[in-house]
Amino acid sequence: MPRHARTQNSGRPNRAGRPNGQKRAASKATIPPANHAGIHLLRDPSVSARMVRSSGAGPGDLVMELGAGLGALTATLAATGARVIAVERDPRFVAKLERRFAGDDGVRVVEADARTVMLPHRPYAVVANIPYAISTALLRRLLDPDTTSIRSADLLVEWGFAKRMTDDRPRDLEVAWWQARFELSVAGRVRPGSFRPAPSVDSAHLVVRRRTDVSGPQARLARKLLRDAYRAPRRAARDVLGAHVPMKRAHRLLTSTGIDPPAAAGTVPTAVWLDLARSLSAGGADAGRSAPAPGPRRPRRPSPARTPAEER
Known part of the structure; x- marks a missing residue:
């Protein structure tokens, strides 16, 4: 037998009793595709209900849902009577959303990227299950007080990310500035089983409220x-x-x-x-500082001499 034929070993059984080629095929079949975008569709109705209840959305309110997926949050938001803008960039999900909410005038489906979609100029709220991969970029858009009219947000984010956002001593100036303009808190932990596919870590319900006590x-x-x-x-x-x-x-x-x-x-x-x-x-930021040194005094004009009659 040629020497190189021994090294190929393509048809010899492995320890499991299968040819090596079959083992490799089976291994590939059991490995789920990589989820580089960090997209995990919400499937737990109780989580949707808690988030919408926390948002306080009601008739006439404008709510944006960024990354609507298949509409788990969309349906719960629509039931409140709020005007919902469901933003989704995947054409397959967009088609399903349009079919599902075709008869609901309170829901508008927009095919766009959450990182670039136009944001409302009037006060609005955000309720969303955002992909882990764009969490920072999205908050950078939403929490810039100079460019957005957002009043509140209820977001599902990765647990570690939520803890960093709510740390009372943030790592960087950007997050500290967000905290100075918005109240950030964690409303609760969300387990992996609430999503499909299940992430490898817990998620968090991150609550954001614009501060009204800061001029x-x-x-x-x-x-x-x-x-x-x-x-x-x-x-x-x-x-x-x-x-x-x-x-x-x-x-x-x-x-x-x-x-x-x-x-x-x-x-x-x-x-x-x-x-x-x-x-x-x-x-006043300068209150209490020393008063500036006075400038040179103008010479006083001498008083006119008085007559003895005037002195009396």
Whole structure:
């Protein structure tokens, strides 16, 4: 037998009693296709009900569903009487959505990418099961307060992602700024079995609400403080705040919030920087600073001499 014929071994049985070629074919058949987009269709009606109930959607409200899939959330949203814009980019899902909601005037199906679809100019809410792969890009669109009119969002996201978004000391300035303009919280954990195909990790119901207790000037000041803190996270919080107010006042304000003034700026929670911005905005960021040195005085004109009669 030729030597190379021994190395081919294409027809010899393996340990399972099958030819090697059959073993390889069987292995490929049992491996599910890779889900690079992180798309997991919601199939648990109880999760849909909780999300829609949390959103508070009702008659006349405008709600966007980004990544509508087969309409698990769409149907529950439509039942509230809200106006629903169901955005889906997969043509196969779009066709099924259009057939399913053909007779519902409250549902509009839009074939588009959630990352580029035009967002409403009037106040709106988002209720969506978003693909893991575009979570950051999508929140970057939705939570930019200068370009969106979003008032709230209820999102299904990967559990670890939700924890990063709600950490009181975010890793980066972008998330800290989102937290200064929106309240972010986790409403609950969602197990893999609630989706098809099931993801390898748990998901979370991430709740986003636009803050109504932060004015424009307060938000702008908070952004300055956060920017300075993240630019030099190891710098003392007292020094970061001291760039905006006198050092004594910075020390007093930090102490009143429970922060040790020498503590590193990177250890101060976003909520504290926001409270400091509110305090400074109320009294003026420059309140308490030393008054500028007075300029040279103009020489006083001498008073005219008085006569003895005038002195009497």
